[in-house]
Amino acid sequence: MSEKILHSYSGIFDTPDEIIHAAEKTVEAGYTKFDVNTPYPIHGMPKAMNLEPSKLGYAALVFGLSGTLTALFVMYWMAAIDYPITVGGKPFFAFPKYIPIMFEVTVLAAAIGTVSTMLFFFFKFPNNAHPLHDTSYMKKVSSDKYGLIIQADDPKFNEDEVKVFFASLHAKDVEPVYYDMEDINASPKIYDKKFIGGLALTFILVSGITYFTLNKLMFMVPFNWMMYQDKLTVQEKSSVFPDEFGVRAPVAGTVARGFMPYEFPNEPELAGEVLLNPLVPTEKNLALGKKKYDTYCSPCHGDFGDGDSRLRGQFPNPPSLHSEKVRNWSDGRIFHVITMGQNIMPSYSSQLTREEKWATVLYVRALERSKNAKESDLK
Amino acid sequence: MSSTIDYSQELSVVEGKPPLRSIDDAIIKPLDSKPDKKYYMALAVTISMLGIGVIGLALSFYYGTGLWGNNNPVGWGFPIVNFVFWVGIGHAGTLISAILFLFRQKWRTGIARFAEGMTIFAVMTAMIFPAIHVGRPWLAGYLMPYPNQHSLWVNFTSPLLWDVFAVSTYFTVSLIFWYVGLIPDFATLRDRTSNKIKKIIYSVFSLGWRHSNRHWQHYEMVYLILAGFATPLVLSVHTIVSFDFAVSIIPGWHTTIFPPYFVAGAVFSGFAMVQNVLIFIRKIFNYEHIITLDTLEKMNKIILLTGMLVGYAYGMEFFIAWYSGVQPEQFAFVNRAFGPYAWAYWIMVSCNVISPQLFWFKKIRRSIPVMFVVAVFVNVGMWFERFVITVTSLSRDFLPSSWAYYTPTLTDFAILIGSFGLFFTLLLLFTKTLPVVSIAEVKAVVDGAQPSHKDH
Numbered sequence: 001m002s003e004k005i006l007h008s009y010s011g012i013f014d015t016p017d018e019i020i021h022a023a024e025k026t027v028e029a030g031y032t033k034f035d036v037n038t039p040y041p042i043h044g045m046p047k048a049m050n051l052e053p054s055k056l057g058y059a060a061l062v063f064g065l066s067g068t069l070t071a072l073f074v075m076y077w078m079a080a081i082d083y084p085i086t087v088g089g090k091p092f093f094a095f096p097k098y099i100p101i102m103f104e105v106t107v108l109a110a111a112i113g114t115v116s117t118m119l120f121f122f123f124k125f126p127n128n129a130h131p132l133h134d135t136s137y138m139k140k141v142s143s144d145k146y147g148l149i150i151q152a153d154d155p156k157f158n159e160d161e162v163k164v165f166f167a168s169l170h171a172k173d174v175e176p177v178y179y180d181m182e183d184i185n186a187s188p189k190i191y192d193k194k195f196i197g198g199l200a201l202t203f204i205l206v207s208g209i210t211y212f213t214l215n216k217l218m219f220m221v222p223f224n225w226m227m228y229q230d231k232l233t234v235q236e237k238s239s240v241f242p243d244e245f246g247v248r249a250p251v252a253g254t255v256a257r258g259f260m261p262y263e264f265p266n267e268p269e270l271a272g273e274v275l276l277n278p279l280v281p282t283e284k285n286l287a288l289g290k291k292k293y294d295t296y297c298s299p300c301h302g303d304f305g306d307g308d309s310r311l312r313g314q315f316p317n318p319p320s321l322h323s324e325k326v327r328n329w330s331d332g333r334i335f336h337v338i339t340m341g342q343n344i345m346p347s348y349s350s351q352l353t354r355e356e357k358w359a360t361v362l363y364v365r366a367l368e369r370s371k372n373a374k375e376s377d378l379k
Numbered sequence: 380m381s382s383t384i385d386y387s388q389e390l391s392v393v394e395g396k397p398p399l400r401s402i403d404d405a406i407i408k409p410l411d412s413k414p415d416k417k418y419y420m421a422l423a424v425t426i427s428m429l430g431i432g433v434i435g436l437a438l439s440f441y442y443g444t445g446l447w448g449n450n451n452p453v454g455w456g457f458p459i460v461n462f463v464f465w466v467g468i469g470h471a472g473t474l475i476s477a478i479l480f481l482f483r484q485k486w487r488t489g490i491a492r493f494a495e496g497m498t499i500f501a502v503m504t505a506m507i508f509p510a511i512h513v514g515r516p517w518l519a520g521y522l523m524p525y526p527n528q529h530s531l532w533v534n535f536t537s538p539l540l541w542d543v544f545a546v547s548t549y550f551t552v553s554l555i556f557w558y559v560g561l562i563p564d565f566a567t568l569r570d571r572t573s574n575k576i577k578k579i580i581y582s583v584f585s586l587g588w589r590h591s592n593r594h595w596q597h598y599e600m601v602y603l604i605l606a607g608f609a610t611p612l613v614l615s616v617h618t619i620v621s622f623d624f625a626v627s628i629i630p631g632w633h634t635t636i637f638p639p640y641f642v643a644g645a646v647f648s649g650f651a652m653v654q655n656v657l658i659f660i661r662k663i664f665n666y667e668h669i670i671t672l673d674t675l676e677k678m679n680k681i682i683l684l685t686g687m688l689v690g691y692a693y694g695m696e697f698f699i700a701w702y703s704g705v706q707p708e709q710f711a712f713v714n715r716a717f718g719p720y721a722w723a724y725w726i727m728v729s730c731n732v733i734s735p736q737l738f739w740f741k742k743i744r745r746s747i748p749v750m751f752v753v754a755v756f757v758n759v760g761m762w763f764e765r766f767v768i769t770v771t772s773l774s775r776d777f778l779p780s781s782w783a784y785y786t787p788t789l790t791d792f793a794i795l796i797g798s799f800g801l802f803f804t805l806l807l808l809f810t811k812t813l814p815v816v817s818i819a820e821v822k823a824v825v826d827g828a829q830p831s832h833k834d835h
Binding site: 016017019020023035036037038039040041042043044045046049051054056057060064074075078079082083085087088090094097098100101103104105107108110111112114115118119122123125126127128129130132133138139141142143144218222223225226 | 596615622831
């Protein structure tokens with residue numbers, strides 16, 4: 001083994017007055033890389049050691065404010081943008097009601113952030129390999145003594161001078177502290193069999209437990225009681241009602257909301273006379289009509305209503321929408337065809353709402369006009 | 380003895396100027412010695428209580444919450460009563476560790492660690508109740524706003540959700556505060572122990588603390604910052620718990636006095652609980668010189684103060700009910716004092732308002748048996764306060780046709796007993812695994828531990 005590497009020289013003092021004095025003298029002597037180890041914080045020590053005031057307050061400020069703003073924006077986004085729900089008639093962005101959570105998140109972020117900054121950033125913890133650990137010096141200062149160390153990497157460090165300096169302070173147990181060579185030469189053992197095995201075991205356990213919980217446990221008694229309840233669902237057979245249906249028929253003549261039946265199922269001509277298009281050909285209505293026409297009509301009638309789709313020849317050919325007959329039909333007559341179907345064309349009532357049908361009619365009108373434009377259209 | 384105390388100057392926090400090493404010895408002794416028979420007997424009692432609670436919970440999970448006394452108007456019964464009670468118990472710990480720290484009350488050092496531990500255990504106990512009260516606690520994850528399969532977020536305008544944030548933040552911050560305080564003690568334990576396994580455990584938890592004064596400086600700053608944050612936090616937690624009631628419109632709940640009233644009550648019951656437990660701890664572990672009679676007396680003064688705050692709130696509620704001229708309010712309070720739950724109301728008043736008045740007498744403040752009994756009464760009274768608030772208002776609300784009397788069932792009581800079992804089991808385990816008094820903090824307040832600054 002090579003020669004030991006010196007980390008520092010250490011000395012022990014018995015009273016708080018002595019250690020304050022020693023710290024002041026060390027600063028006077030011009031040492032900068034020194035430390036005082038005491039079992040509890042000593043009043044006046046930062047001043048004696050000439051330390052700058054702790055900057056942790058800024059960390060607390062930054063983390064706290066980020067917590068506040070994060071909470072505010074997250075709640076705003078969730079409650080006002082992503083999924084707005086009216087609660088108690090309040091606005092979606094109900095700021096006063098966000099204050100409690102903003103406050104809590106501020107405290108949480110500040111506490112976690114500040115402590116982590118101190119431990120992991122300022123102190124570079126965890127550090128159980130520091131040369132001071134497991135020395136007799138450490139055992140004394142962690143109980144009832146006060147210790148001073150001067151590090152070997154201090155620019156003014158000189159082994160003999162430091163010994164004399166400690167003697168001038170009347171320090172006891174002046175000892176050198178060496179680096180632990182085993183710690184320095186140790187390398188991490190990632191490919192160690194135990195480590196890999198432990199990792200694999202953890203993986204199997206975690207995934208196994210997760211699988212069991214989500215896919216098995218949730219379907220066991222009593223967790224499944226909400227799923228399987230003693231009640232009839234729509235498709236089930238009932239022993240209570242004479243017709244043995246679980247679901248009851250609505251009262252005769254009931255009309256579902258938004259599903260008013262079509263008034264002229266068998267009277268196309270009357271429909272053509274009576275029904276008027278409630279929509280005007282605005283850009284929006286035409287765009288809706290084009291979308292629906294392209295989806296539902298164009299597969300047979302073709303993209304421009306010529307009846308020239310690729311289904312031509314496989315069925316009775318779909319008629320052109322530019323024929324004299326269709327052009328002379330009223331809007332209501334076309335609406336009737338869309339609603340009831342004609343020849344082999346089925347009804348499109350389940351695909352299109354009333355408004356969409358009228359928008360489609362508008363679009364068909366626009367297509368017709370494009371192939372048979374009037375002279376006035378050129379102006 | 381009591382007549383010899385001189386109040387004109389600050390008393391020594393630790394009696395008799397013990398050598399620092401003897402403080403180590405005294406505090407670490409329970410950790411290094413095998414538990415004795417009494418400890419096992421105490422543990423057997425608390426674990427049996429815990430077992431009763433586990434049975435109650437298992438039955439509730441299997442058969443459902445129908446086993447409880449909760450009925451239609453009184454949906455909040457025992458679970459919420461116990462929740463508020465236990466969260467309140469926790470408040471004393473943070474008050475001692477944070478607020479008294481900011482006020483530079485040195486006498487807190489001897490009791491702070493233990494009280495903080497009680498905070499953590501009390502909040503853990505408290506968190507059981509809202510979880511089981513939702514009926515299916517295995518779905519409690521939905522309380523957190525995470526992107527779930529319903530793409531639905533939680534309701535940020537509900538006080539019940541504020542509770543989720545307040546209590547979980549409170550628990551986390553208390554735990555951090557507690558752990559930060561423990562780091563130097565872990566280092567002391569690490570350097571003392573000769574047991575290899577203990578050494579590894581202590582080394583890991585001490586994070587390699589070196590008692591360096593370059594570190595102590597930041598450490599003291601972080602402690603100050605944590606205390607500064609924990610102080611408004613502890614006030615906010617019971618404020619938000621009181622919002623659960625005050626934001627609703629039930630007569631007897633919808634009052635603006637609730638936040639301060641709840642916070643005072645929480646500190647009141649918390650101090651009583653801490654005082655009760657400390658009386659045993661100082662006796663059993665011979666900490667009489669660290670947790671002194673003076674400390675207990677100061678705690679009794681706080682109990683007296685907060686007890687009178689609570690008493691004032693009781694009176695003010697009646698005054699406002701009368702002064703507001705709102706009939707349902709007036710009925711709610713007359714019903715509290717003279718209605719079907721009058722028995723609970725008068726237990727509450729006699730325990731919370733009358734019994735602490737004994738602490739006006741110095742002899743009683745310094746008599747351990749008497750103060751113990753008074754503090755037990757306070758805890759009983761504070762539990763009944765939550766019972767009175769929760770149950771009387773719900774059982775007699777606006778609509779007389781929906782009135783009903785609430786009677787707790789055996790399962791309710793089993794879970795209540797179990798909560799005490801859990802709390803005391805955790806406390807007992809704590810006394811044997813961690814230093815129940817902060818070693819570093821107590822050393823710092825021993826006479827002569829700080830420099831005299833003679834040469835300045």
